[in-house]
Amino acid sequence: MVKHIYVIRHCEAQGQSSDASLTEQGFHQAEVLAKFFADKKIDRIITSPFLRAIQTIEPLSTRGNINVEIDERLSERILGTSDLPDWYEKLRATFTDLELKFEGGESSNEAMERIVNVVEETIKSESEHTIIVSHGNIITLLLKNYHNDIDFQFWTQLRNPDVFRLSVKDHEMTLDHIWK
Template sequence: MEKKIYVIRHCEAEGQSSHAQLTEKGVGQAAELAGFFGDMVINHIISSPYLRAIQSIERVAEREEVGIVVDDRLAERILSTEVLPDWLEKLKATFDDIDLKFDRGESSREAMQRIVSVVEDIFKSDSDNTLLVTHGNLMSLLLMNYLPDFGFEQWKSLSNPDVFLLKSANGEITIDRLWVG
């Protein structure tokens, strides 16, 4: 049986805090996202607990009459609890060394294992079509798990929002980018 997981990066937000709301542009993007999924049957929606992720998919949930299940494993990765003026360089380094970890942060491997566990749970579930809403860094690490060449440069090319389809059929997983932002 074929199972599909639509992995979605949230729409444009006002900031990085867990309570950051969508910008006016992000609200428009959420409407576009709802239109994008307009012809699809959605069985299950799982989202990061961050407000921007939930707001990105609310219209789809309402239209499909599917509740949004919040899963903490989809929260954005914490690179460090310290302010890192050179955070972009540090982030790049964590793509090159997936075990590299900064002050009270999470390594790429740890974050990858977290999101992969969600995907594995979905593939084992009864749901045929699931929307999974998360953040750019975590999405990149998920893709890197299945596509080892996916790295920092590919992360930089992600858009808000972005959508990838992970399809599992006969034990094989394929990945396609569906959103052209």
């Protein structure tokens, strides 16, 4: 049996706070995303508690009458709690030193561990076709866990939304970028 886990980066949002809503374009993207998945079997949807992630998957969950599970471990990674005017360079550095962390923040390894745990639990579950909705930085770390060549540059090229498929068969995992 092959298990498919679709990893979705949320649609375009109005900001970075946990309560930031999708933009008008983001709501349109969410409808397009629902159409993209219309012919795919989906057993389960798990999402970040952030509003933009929930709004991204609502059209699909409504059409498919699929319950949405909220999982705090899918929240975006916290780089730090203090103002970081040079956050971009600091973020880049965390992809080189996976243990590097800033005041009140998580290291890349810490953030990676929590999202990988969600995926590993999903692989062990009964569900064969699962959607996970999360955020760019932590999704990049998830994919890096399975493909070490994924790096900071990969993160800079992500789109809103973006979709990847992790397929698992006989303990072998393949990764496909399926959003065109």
